[in-house]
Amino acid sequence: MSLKSVRLLAFVGVAAMLLTACGSSSAPATSSGPLTPSQTKGRTLVIQGWGGAWTDATKKFAEHFASEYGVTIKYVSSDDPELTLQTQSNAGSVQMDVVDSASWISYKKGILAPFPDYLVNTIKANVDPVCVSSTFIGCYGATANVIACNPSIISKCPTNAQQFWDVQGYPGPRAMDAVTPDATLLFALLADGVSKDKLYPIDITKAINKLKKIKPKVQVWLTSGGQMQQVLVNKEVGIEYGWNGRIFTTLQHQIPNLQVSWDDSVVSNPTQGGLAVAKGSPNADLAFTFLNWWVQKADLQAEWTSALTYPTPNKKVNSLLTPTVLAAMPFAPNHTQPVLEDAEWTFEHQTEEEKAFQQFLTGS
Amino acid sequence: MLIFYVIYPFIRLVQTALGDPGGWNNVRFFFSNTANVFVVQITFRDAAIVTLIDVVAGGVMAWALRSARSRLMRFALLSAIFVPFWMGSVVKIYAFTALLGRAGVINTLLLNLHLTKEPLHLLYTQPAVVAGMVYQMLPLAVLPMYVAFSSIDTDLIIAAEGLGASRARALLDVVLPLAVPGIFATLVINFVLALGFYLTPVLLGGLTSPFTATLIQQDLFAYSDFADASIGGLMLLAGGIASVTLGYFLVGKERLRRAISA
Numbered sequence: 209m210s211l212k213s214v215r216l217l218a219f220v221g222v223a224a225m226l227l228t229a230c231g232s233s234s235a236p237a238t239s240s241g242p243l244t245p246s247q248t249k250g251r252t253l254v255i256q257g258w259g260g261a262w263t264d265a266t267k268k269f270a271e272h273f274a275s276e277y278g279v280t281i282k283y284v285s286s287d288d289p290e291l292t293l294q295t296q297s298n299a300g301s302v303q304m305d306v307v308d309s310a311s312w313i314s315y316k317k318g319i320l321a322p323f324p325d326y327l328v329n330t331i332k333a334n335v336d337p338v339c340v341s342s343t344f345i346g347c348y349g350a351t352a353n354v355i356a357c358n359p360s361i362i363s364k365c366p367t368n369a370q371q372f373w374d375v376q377g378y379p380g381p382r383a384m385d386a387v388t389p390d391a392t393l394l395f396a397l398l399a400d401g402v403s404k405d406k407l408y409p410i411d412i413t414k415a416i417n418k419l420k421k422i423k424p425k426v427q428v429w430l431t432s433g434g435q436m437q438q439v440l441v442n443k444e445v446g447i448e449y450g451w452n453g454r455i456f457t458t459l460q461h462q463i464p465n466l467q468v469s470w471d472d473s474v475v476s477n478p479t480q481g482g483l484a485v486a487k488g489s490p491n492a493d494l495a496f497t498f499l500n501w502w503v504q505k506a507d508l509q510a511e512w513t514s515a516l517t518y519p520t521p522n523k524k525v526n527s528l529l530t531p532t533v534l535a536a537m538p539f540a541p542n543h544t545q546p547v548l549e550d551a552e553w554t555f556e557h558q559t560e561e562e563k564a565f566q567q568f569l570t571g572s
Numbered sequence: 573m574l575i576f577y578v579i580y581p582f583i584r585l586v587q588t589a590l591g592d593p594g595g596w597n598n599v600r601f602f603f604s605n606t607a608n609v610f611v612v613q614i615t616f617r618d619a620a621i622v623t624l625i626d627v628v629a630g631g632v633m634a635w636a637l638r639s640a641r642s643r644l645m646r647f648a649l650l651s652a653i654f655v656p657f658w659m660g661s662v663v664k665i666y667a668f669t670a671l672l673g674r675a676g677v678i679n680t681l682l683l684n685l686h687l688t689k690e691p692l693h694l695l696y697t698q699p700a701v702v703a704g705m706v707y708q709m710l711p712l713a714v715l716p717m718y719v720a721f722s723s724i725d726t727d728l729i730i731a732a733e734g735l736g737a738s739r740a741r742a743l744l745d746v747v748l749p750l751a752v753p754g755i756f757a758t759l760v761i762n763f764v765l766a767l768g769f770y771l772t773p774v775l776l777g778g779l780t781s782p783f784t785a786t787l788i789q790q791d792l793f794a795y796s797d798f799a800d801a802s803i804g805g806l807m808l809l810a811g812g813i814a815s816v817t818l819g820y821f822l823v824g825k826e827r828l829r830r831a832i833s834a
Contacts, residue, residue: 291794298796381674381693386779427674428696429779443675444695562795563605569779572610 241326242497249278253494256292256304256486259285260434261457262349265515266308269508273501279494287432288387290314293486302488305495309349311481312551313558320344321485321492327500334503335521338479345503347521348482352452352475352538352546353391356459357467362446368471369399372449373422381427383436383445389565390549391474392419395449398472398547408550412561416568429569440466453516456536468536470543478519480551513537585809589802598799608787608800612807615784618698619766622705623713627759629706630713635747637714638721657711665775668704669695672776696778704772713762720754721747753823760819764812784808 255270257263263285274281286292290310296302297319307320314320320343323331331340339347355372357365366378372395384392393415397407400418427445430436436450437458448455452468459466483502485495502509509520510528517536519525526534535542554561590596602608633649640646656664671677672694679691694700724747732742770785777783782790784804791801 288794294796295793298798427693431779442673444673559795563607566790567605567607570607570611570782571780572606 240324242500243277243493245277248494248497250280251491251494252280252282253306253491253498254282254284254304254489255306255308256284256286256289257308258289258433259287260432260437261454261516262308262433265512268515269502269505269512270498272505272508273498277497277501293319296486297488302486303490304486305489305491306498307484307486309482310344310484311476313555314484315341315343315481316555319487321487321489321495323485323499324496327496330500331503331521334506335523339482339521341479341482344482344484345499345521346480346482347478347519349518349520350476350478350538351518352470352473353385353395353449354452354455354473354546355469355471356440356448356450356455357469358440358443358446358463359465359467360463361443365467365469366447367469369395370401372447372472373399373418375422375425378447380446381444382422382425383428383430383439383448383450384426385436385450386429386431386565386569387433388554389561390554392449393561393565394474394547394549395472404547407547408553410553410557410561412557412564416564419568423568423571437462452536452538453518456517457515470546473538473544473546474549475538475546477548477551480549482521582809585802585805588798589806591799593799599803602800602803605800608804611782611787612784612804614698614781615767615808616811618702618705618783619763619769622702622709622766623759623762625702625706626709626713626762627717627755630710630758631717631751631755633710634714634717634721635743637718638724639726653711653714656707661708661771662775664708665704665772668700668707668776672700672703695776696780698777698781701773701777701781701783704776705766705769708769708772709762709766712765713758716758716761717751717754720751720757723754724750756823757819760815760823763815767808767811 255266257266263283267283270281270283273279284304289304289307290313293302293304293307293310293314294317296304297317307314310320322342328340328342331345335345335347339345355366355368359365362378362380364378366372366374371378372382384395386392390410393410393412394407396415396418397410398404400414402411402414428435428439430439430448430450433451433454436448436454439445440448440455440458441462452473455466455468459468483499485492485499489495503522506522506524507528509522510525513520513525513529514533517533517538519537519539534540538546589598591598594601633653637646637649637653640649669676673679674691674693674695676695678694679688682688683691728746728750729739729742732746733739737745768785769783770789773781773783774786774789777786779786784807788801788804791797791804
């Protein structure tokens, strides 16, 4: 054989070996009970999260599991863990175990692993019935979109949608959530005077037309939770319609006089998503054990909620929270109740909504 | 090797573009989305603008490098070209974010000099993307042109001046015609590179000033629409092939290859 063909053969051989080595090996899921620390010792768990402050809070939580069970945890972040899961499922190569967090859309697309019976029983024993599901632990991470305003650079702060749109009366650069279009479209409808009970089904054209009016004054269309904090801190914008948890973190650590308004706020439905396990994950049994451990830890959940002001499901959590944190959470009684998003509608109209939003953003 | 790395992926790309879910209808679906059409147009237009600016600015720098006599001058010019070239792209783009932000260097300067009352909206606009790309691609424009210019004998200018031409006239009538093949080659290469830019449009342009590469990313990771992404990729590939073919005809294969190897 000539040297050239030997090289080609060697290359192909190495490539073939690498490809097979990279294939995922699926461990059998035990449906009888959670794994014990002696069984989990030395294994790795991949948690896919939202990054930034969210992942930091999850790390603090999950490291207790890591030390107790002798597991190494890898934290992978993306702007939207659910989209990453969808892409990986479509490609047939799921590389995450715990989806932190997933929504109704993943559930409808069937890319979440169904829980074994022992896990469902543990969940039922620890959370409200409305938070129980067979594929995700609900009442977790419900995120609201609120209006934040930095009085250091804004003379008059808007407190509701109509004021947000009034660029003459309330001047200043704005930023709006563009990670998923739902909240922004609903906000536009509220600014247009649509009453809260008539928001669904969403009239996409009407919302886009209203958004077109404010587009010149929107400095940044936000693509991630981290960016929501960043643009407020580096004074790129003074008014933002973003996620309450990230805004709370900014208020706590960086801009103490940040004004937050809950009027015309919108929140994801707590029963339509939560902590889940990816279908086809290489360590499903370990992931179920993690969830089983997690749902019982009221104190650690309270710590997580205190950092982010997103709810966690354990029944005992609310009694462990301080009044400041309770007041900053989506369903606190002291501020206007946010409008509930409907993930079922989003699932039905996802493509239509996203294409319209994309065309609006690119100005075409 | 060629089959493995070029032809097979290309075949798979075309297969994906014309596969699920609609076969040839995918192409019609791609073009029915006005965002796609608009962004592809913007990509080609902005890539052309960036290439032109880069070739003009790069040409001046390349000639300065070529005709520099003092070692200090050569060293300064070489550093100016190569040090940014060796820095990572992401670092350079974030430097631009710091320059162009509302509270960034340019706005602070303009406000303090009382040239504007309000900070300008510079970041996340098309001019920001063009500026960032010009900066990123300048070294890539200077190098091929430097190679072209270094084959031009500087004695020719002395001869022209000896015959009565001014410096400007000498450069225009003697040097430029000799440099045209090199300039064309640089134009072609830079245009093809600019078409495929991803990081700069994403970080400096955001969602409102995307390039085709941004759309491809959205199609792949947000919408899981592989067919749309593939067609976007094929658009860019077509643009690239068209430019290189044009370059071959205008400039000749040998000069193009020499310019690329610079």
